[in-house]
Each structure stands twice: as C-alpha cells, then as structure tokens.
Amino acid sequence: MTLRRFEFVIEWALFLCALLSIGTTAGIIIVLAIETFAFLREVPIVDFLFGVEWTPLFATPRFGVLPLVAGTVLVSAIAMLVALPMGLLSAIYLSEYAPLTVRRVIKPVLEILAGVPTVVYGYFALLFVTPLLQRVIPGLAGFNALGPGIVMGIMILPLVSSLSEDAMQGVPRGLREGAYALGATRMQTSLSVVLPAAFSGITAAFILAASRAIGETMIVAIAAGQQPRLTANPLVPVETMTAYIVQVSLGDTPQGTLEYRTIFAVGMLLFLGTFGLNLVSAWLRERYREVYA
Amino acid sequence: MIHRIFPAAVVTLLTCGVYACGAGTSQPAEEDGEAAAALITVDGSSTVFPIAEAVAEEYGKAHPGVRTPTVGISGTGGGFQKFCRGETDISNASRPIRPAEIEACQKAGVEYIEVPIAYDGLAIVVNPKNTWASTITVDELKTLWSPDAQGKIMRWNQVRSAWPNREIRLFGAGVDSGTYDYFTEATVGKEGASRGDFTSSEDDNVIVQGVASDELALGFLPLAYVEANKEKLKIVPVDDGKGDNGAGPITPSSQTVRDGTYQPLSRPLFVYVSRKAADRPEIQQFVEMFLSRTDLTKEVGYIELTPQIYDLARKHFADRKTGTAFGEGGSQVGMTLEALLTKER
Numbered sequence: 054m055t056l057r058r059f060e061f062v063i064e065w066a067l068f069l070c071a072l073l074s075i076g077t078t079a080g081i082i083i084v085l086a087i088e089t090f091a092f093l094r095e096v097p098i099v100d101f102l103f104g105v106e107w108t109p110l111f112a113t114p115r116f117g118v119l120p121l122v123a124g125t126v127l128v129s130a131i132a133m134l135v136a137l138p139m140g141l142l143s144a145i146y147l148s149e150y151a152p153l154t155v156r157r158v159i160k161p162v163l164e165i166l167a168g169v170p171t172v173v174y175g176y177f178a179l180l181f182v183t184p185l186l187q188r189v190i191p192g193l194a195g196f197n198a199l200g201p202g203i204v205m206g207i208m209i210l211p212l213v214s215s216l217s218e219d220a221m222q223g224v225p226r227g228l229r230e231g232a233y234a235l236g237a238t239r240m241q242t243s244l245s246v247v248l249p250a251a252f253s254g255i256t257a258a259f260i261l262a263a264s265r266a267i268g269e270t271m272i273v274a275i276a277a278g279q280q281p282r283l284t285a286n287p288l289v290p291v292e293t294m295t296a297y298i299v300q301v302s303l304g305d306t307p308q309g310t311l312e313y314r315t316i317f318a319v320g321m322l323l324f325l326g327t328f329g330l331n332l333v334s335a336w337l338r339e340r341y342r343e344v345y346a
Numbered sequence: 347m348i349h350r351i352f353p354a355a356v357v358t359l360l361t362c363g364v365y366a367c368g369a370g371t372s373q374p375a376e377e378d379g380e381a382a383a384a385l386i387t388v389d390g391s392s393t394v395f396p397i398a399e400a401v402a403e404e405y406g407k408a409h410p411g412v413r414t415p416t417v418g419i420s421g422t423g424g425g426f427q428k429f430c431r432g433e434t435d436i437s438n439a440s441r442p443i444r445p446a447e448i449e450a451c452q453k454a455g456v457e458y459i460e461v462p463i464a465y466d467g468l469a470i471v472v473n474p475k476n477t478w479a480s481t482i483t484v485d486e487l488k489t490l491w492s493p494d495a496q497g498k499i500m501r502w503n504q505v506r507s508a509w510p511n512r513e514i515r516l517f518g519a520g521v522d523s524g525t526y527d528y529f530t531e532a533t534v535g536k537e538g539a540s541r542g543d544f545t546s547s548e549d550d551n552v553i554v555q556g557v558a559s560d561e562l563a564l565g566f567l568p569l570a571y572v573e574a575n576k577e578k579l580k581i582v583p584v585d586d587g588k589g590d591n592g593a594g595p596i597t598p599s600s601q602t603v604r605d606g607t608y609q610p611l612s613r614p615l616f617v618y619v620s621r622k623a624a625d626r627p628e629i630q631q632f633v634e635m636f637l638s639r640t641d642l643t644k645e646v647g648y649i650e651l652t653p654q655i656y657d658l659a660r661k662h663f664a665d666r667k668t669g670t671a672f673g674e675g676g677s678q679v680g681m682t683l684e685a686l687l688t689k690e691r
Contacts (some may be wrong), residue, residue, distance in 0.1 A: 106497075108542030110521040113493060115542070183559065194515055195559020196545065279552065280515075280545040290515065290545050290556070303548060306522065 085324060088317030095311055101318065107281035107297075109315045110306070120281035121319060124291035128202045128273055129266040131287060135206025136262055140213025141255070147214065148221035149243040160215070167211040175275030178204040183276065196278030196290035205272050209262040216261065220254025221247050253341035257334040264330035268323065270295035294323045386623075386632055389418035390425025390438030393466060393524035394615050396646035398438050401635050404642065408635075415632060423447075426618075430456050435623035436632075439616045440466065440524065442672035457621035457668045461659050462683055463636045465649040467569035467603040467612040468529055471579040475561045478502065478509045481595035483585045484610060487533040490516070490564075496541035502562070516544035517556045517565030523548060529566050532610040554578065569598050569612075570647040586610055600649050606682040614683050615648065621668050633663055651683070658687045 093101065096116045104117015143163065147156050183200035187193045224247050232242040248255070278290025279300050292300070298316045306312045386405075388398050398417045406414030420428065422439045429437035430451040443451075443460070451458060470487070472479050479502075486505050489495060502509035519525035521538070526546075531537040545556055550571050557563040558578035572579055583595035592607035602608035617636060623629045637660055640650035651659075671686045 106542070108496075110546075111493075111540065111542040112538045113542070179555070187559070192512075192562065194562070195556050278545050278556070279547055280543065282543065289513070300547070 085317055085321045088314050089321040092311065092314035092318040105283050109312050116315065118319060118322060120283040121292060121294045121297055123283050123285070124198070124277070124281065125267055125293040125295070127198045127285060127287060127291060128205065128277060128293055129263060131198060131202025132205035132209060132266040133259070133263055135203050136209045136213050137259060139206070140210050140262070141217055143214040144217035144221060145243050145248070148218045149239065149247060160218070163211045163214055166207060169208070171208065171269065171271035172275070174204050174208050175201070175272045178272055178276035190288065193288045194278070194290050196276065197288050198277055198291050199287040201272045201276040202287065204276070205266055205269055208269070208272070209265050212262045212265060213258050216258030217251070217255045220251040220258065223254065224250045253337050257338040260330050260334035260337070264327040264334070267330070268295065268327050270299060274299040294319045385413045386415035386436065386629060387434045388415055388436040388438060389420050389428050389434045391422040391440040391524065391615070392419045393440040393528070394438035394463070394617070395419050397464060397615070397636070397643055397648060398617070400642040400646055401632070401639060404639060405632050405635055409628070409631070412628060426450070429458070429618060429620065430454050432456055432620070435620050435629060437618040439618060440528070440613065442616065443618060443670050448670065458618045459621060459624055459663055459666060459668055460670050461617050461619060461633060461636065461663055462614050462651060462655060462687070463617055464615045464643045464651060465603045465612055466528070466615055467598050467608065467649055468525065468566050469569045469572040469598045469611070470564065470566055470582040470584055471557050471572055472564050472582055473557055473561045474578070474580045476580060479564070479582050481585055482582050483587055484533060485587065487584070488535070491530070491540050492534045493539050493541055496543050513562050515560055515563045517553045517563055518544055518546055519550070519553070519566065520546050520548035525568060528613070529611070568647050569603065569649065570644065584608070584611060603649050604652055619663070621666060624663065624666060634660070655684050655687065658684070662687070
C-alpha cells in the first residue's frame with residue numbers, strides 16, 4: 054500500500070518535471086507573442102517583414118527587418134558551406150573507412166569542437182581568422198560576415214558529422230555486403246548505396262545544423278559587426294538578428310518603448326525560423342526513413 | 347563612454363524602481379534635518395556622470411559615516427530643472443547654463459556658483475593605413491553624417507573628390523550615449539540627427555577595434571580613448587572653417603582642447619553648486635575633490651583643465667561668486683575658458 058503511494062508520488066514528481074520544461078517553453082512563447090503583438094500594433098507587419106531599412110534607434114526610425122535577416126542568412130550560408138562538405142566527408146570517412154580504433158579516438162575529439170564556448174569562437178574569428186583572411190583579401194573589413202561564418206562552420210561541423218555518421222551507421226550491413234558482392238569498390242558503396250540509404254538522416258542533420266547557425270549569437274555579436282545592411286557581400290560589417298538583440302540588451306534603451314519591443318519582434322521571427330527548420334528536420338526523418346525490416 | 351556609465355545607470359534605475367525615484371533623493375534632506383544634512387544630492391548631465399560618480403565614490407570612502415552623495419542622470423536640461431526648483435545641491439552640466447534656465451533659477455531664488463571641472467573632446471579617427479584622409483572639415487563631416495547621407499554618401503570621393511573612389515565604412519557611438527548627442531550637435535547641427543547606416547556601439551572598444559582593423563573606416567571617439575590606443579588609430583585634424591580659434595585643420599590633443607583651438611568637437615564640463623548649499627562643509631569638501639582629484643577625471647576619459655583654471659575655480663567658489671561667466675548663455679567662440687573666467691562680470 055505504502056509502496057503504491059510512493060509510486061504515485063514518484064509519477065507525479067516526474068510529470069511535474071516534464072511540465073516544467075513545457076511550461077518554460079510556453080512562457081517564452083507567450084512573452085514573445087505579447088510583446089510582438091504590441092510591436093505590430095504600432096508598426097504594420099508588411100513594413101516590418103519587407104522593409105529594407107532597419108534603424109529603429111535613430112531619430113527617423115525604420116523597422117524593415119530584411120537587413121537583419123540578410124545578415125543572418127549570409128553568415129549562416131557561409132557556415133553551412135564550410136560545415137556541409139567537411140562534415141559529410143568526415144562522416145563518410147568515420148563510418149565507412151576508419152578502423153574502429155581510429156573512430157573511437159576521432160569522434161570524441163571532433164565532438165570537443167561542439168563544447169568550446171562560443172565566446173571563444175567569437176574572439177577566435179575576430180582576432181585570428183579575420184586578420185589571417187585580410188592578408189589574402191585586401192579590403193576585408195575588421196568586422197565582416199566571412200570570418201565568423203567560417204568559424205561558425207567549424208563550430209557546427211561536429212553536429213553535421215556526428216548525426217550523419219549515426220545515420221550511415223544505421224544502414225544495415227547487408228546492403229553494404231550486397232554492394233561488395235556485386236563488385237563495387239568501397240567508394241562506390243559509400244556514395245551509391247550507403248549515402249542514399251541514409252539520406253533522410255543526413256538531411257535532418259543538415260537542417261539541425263542550419264537552425265543552430267541561425268540562432269548562434271556570440272560569434273556574430275563579437276566578430277560580424279553591428280551595422281544592419283541589406284547585402285550579400287561577405288567582406289563588410291553586417292548585423293544579424295541575434296547580434297541586434299544583444300546590442301539593444303546591452304544599451305540603455307528604456308523598457309516598454311517601441312525600440313525595446315523590436316527585440317521581441319526580432320526574437321519571435323528568429324524563433325519561428327529555427328522552430329520551422331526543426332519541424333522540417335523531424336518530419337524528414339519520419340517521412341523519408343528507409344525502413345529495413 | 348556609455349559602457350562605463352552603464353552598470354551605475356542600472357543601479358540608479360533599479361533604485362529608482364524601488365524608491366519611486368526623482369524627487370525622492372532630495373526629500374530626506376529636508377525631513378531629517380541635522381542627521382541627513384550630510385547627504386549631497388547631485389543630478390544632471392550623463393556626460394559628467396562618470397566624473398561625478400567617481401568623485402562621489404572617493405568622497406564616500408574618504409568620509410566613512412557620511413552617506414555617499416547620490417548622483418542622478420536627468421541630462422543637463424533635466425538637471426537644471428530640478429536644480430532651479432531647489433531640489434538638488436549640485437547640477438552637472440555639459441554646457442553653460444541657458445538664459446531660460448538662468449531665469450527659472452532667478453524666479454525661484456536659487457543662486458549658483460559655476461565650477462568648470464574638465465574638458466570633453468572628440469576625435470575623428472581613421473585606420474593607420476589610410477593615406478588620403480589627412481584633414482577633414484566640419485562641412486565634410488556634416489555631409490558625411492547628416493540623415494540625408496544615408497544610403498547616398500557611401501564612398502570616400504563623395505566626401506572630397508580628391509579622395510579615392512572606395513567604400514567608406516563608418517563607426518560611431520551608440521544612439522543612447524552623450525557622445526553621440528554631442529557629435530551630432532557639433533557636426534550635423536541637430537542633436538540626435540544622423541544617418542543610421544553605420545556601426546553604432548555603446549562600447550568604445552568595438553569602435554576602436556572596427557577602425558583599427560579596416561582600412562576604409564572612419565569613426566569618432568572620445569579623445570582620451572584615442573590617446574590610449576594611439577598606435578592602432580590615426581587621428582584626423584579637423585578644420586572648422588573659422589579663423590578666430592586658429593586657422594586651418596587642428597589636431598586634437600589635451601593642449602589644443604585646453605586652449606580652445608580645437609573646435610567644435612571639444613567643450614568644457616561644469617558643476618553648478620547651489621549658493622545655499624555652498625556654505626555646508628561637506629559640499630565644500632566635495633567640490634574641492636572635483637578640482638583636486640584630476641586623476642579621476644583622466645581615468646574616466648576626460649581631459650583635465652589647466653592648474654590656473656582650477657585655481658580660478660577654487661577662488662570663485664571660495665568667494666561665493668555667483669552667476670555664469672558665459673553672459674547671455676551659450677558658448678563663446680574664440681575665448682578660452684581662462685579668459686572667460688578672469689573677465690569681470
């Protein structure tokens with residue numbers, strides 16, 4: 054009897070723990086929504102989403118978020134250009150080529166990259182990568198999208214390689230053996246059999262990595278600049294959505310003003326972006342999973 | 347400069363939230379009589395705030411048992427409003443008192459002693475690799491920074507045709523800072539009016555880093571900050587187009603700011619002390635600290651006055667010489683602070 058009561062308490066305690074994280078998420082969404090709604094009452098949503106000038110703190114405020122979106126997309130795209138090929142290639146190597154002992158060493162080492170604090174990456178981009186790039190690219194600004202983009206690519210590399218490798222490991226051994234039996238080389242097996250079979254998992258990994266890049270804050274706040282600019286030029290200072298939120302939070306913009314609400318509106322947009330990507334990723338994993346029974 | 351102010355500002359705001367702020371700072375002085383007479387209330391300019399805050403802290407340390415003076419940030423204008431209502435003992439000001447404020451003080455019967463405490467100077471800086479920008483005029487600064495320039499003035503040769511046809515990248519103080527207000531007023535002509543497409547940061551280090559690492563950059567910074575980063579930045583002498591303060595482009599330095607030749611990006615800072623409060627010994631000690639602890643002034647990024655001016659200020663304060671040296675108010679171009687202070691009035 055007491056045992057059953059004990060069991061009952063445990064169950065509820067566990068349930069409350071689960072509820073706590075859900076409650077936190079709900080609270081964040083509610084705060085974002087309320088402030089965004091208040092913001093959109095003063096700024097038409099069309100002006101916000103499609104305006105090309107972002108100067109909310111100045112004497113003549115403009116609330117077009119596109120320059121911030123452009124900054125975020127630009128830096129994230131550079132990061133993906135670095136992380137995708139390198140991550141995929143290292144995943145293929147780890148899954149298909151590397152002997153077990155090598156894999157046991159390399160994989161944890163790669164994953165250490167994910168554990169480096171992002172503020173360290175930020176200064177790495179600002180004080181090491183950018184000056185290095187400036188030797189090769191004249192006219193590269195001290196704050197730019199390229200340096201932080203590359204460093205961010207390195208940061209999300211383990212995410213891509215680890216998840217992709219897991220997906221490839223999930224491909225049944227029989228498929229590989231079948232390919233070898235037909236006389237395929239290791240390369241042909243990896244690229245024509247294993248890769249397509251693991252496609253959904255790899256895509257999901259890419260999308261997760263992209264959503265991580267979009268939400269990354271510290272690196273861009275430190276190294277990409279603070280000038281909202283609608284451009285695809287990676288050599289000049291830009292400002293991402295996350296960096297803008299940091300900038301306003303650090304300044305002394307009074308609470309409750311329209312200027313202050315901009316950070317919630319931008320935050321909401323950011324949230325919807327990453328949330329959407331995560332949904333797509335989960336859906337892809339379910340929908341296109343090859344089931345080998 | 348704001349990043350030095352920021353933590354203190356937060357504390358002020360928080361305290362404001364709890365104690366309902368504003369006039370609350372001056373009420374105890376009247377209610378508690380003797381015991382609270384020691385509390386010195388200071389309010390006014392955010393530019394002067396870092397000095398006042400540093401002096402207040404040192405004063406608190408030097409006089410244990412006495413309550414540390416409270417320093418508010420209402421802006422120069424807001425500070426004078428309270429001061430002329432008799433709510434504060436000392437008002438910080440980043441410009442001389444204006445005629446309307448003089449009148450308000452007169453009406454309320456508040457007499458004041460004007461005490462200059464430091465200079466504030468701004469420098470225009472470019473990257474050391476920049477070979478072309480060796481001078482700049484105030485008109486060119488206006489062209490470059492005015493709100494109309496946004497999206498249009500994007501290349502160096504649009505500012506001066508002899509300069510290269512390359513992109514110009516701008517860096518400056520954040521919109522909330524006194525530095526930004528002052529820069530826009532001195533160049534564009536209207537406080538708070540500027541283009542919006544530049545890297546604006548509340549952290550002066552970001553501006554130093556941005557200009558120091560970009561050949562095509564131009565920015566403005568508090569002079570003391572530039573002097574601390576001399577090898578990373580190149581200072582551009584500024585020509586105000588007027589002859590009476592020294593013709594041609596002038597390089598900002600402690601020297602040219604002090605003798606008034608570097609214009610319009612330099613100005614004296616003041617504290618105005620209520621004549622009534624000036625008889626209290628703790629106020630006398632506090633004001634004396636403003637005049638003698640110039641190490642604090644330098645530490646928070648301003649330029650100290652000459653010893654002669656400090657002596658004059660001390661003498662005026664001792665003589666309880668009330669009123670302003672700036673006559674009808676506003677700045678007096680072409681006259682040094684020393685000449686103004688010694689002038690008969």
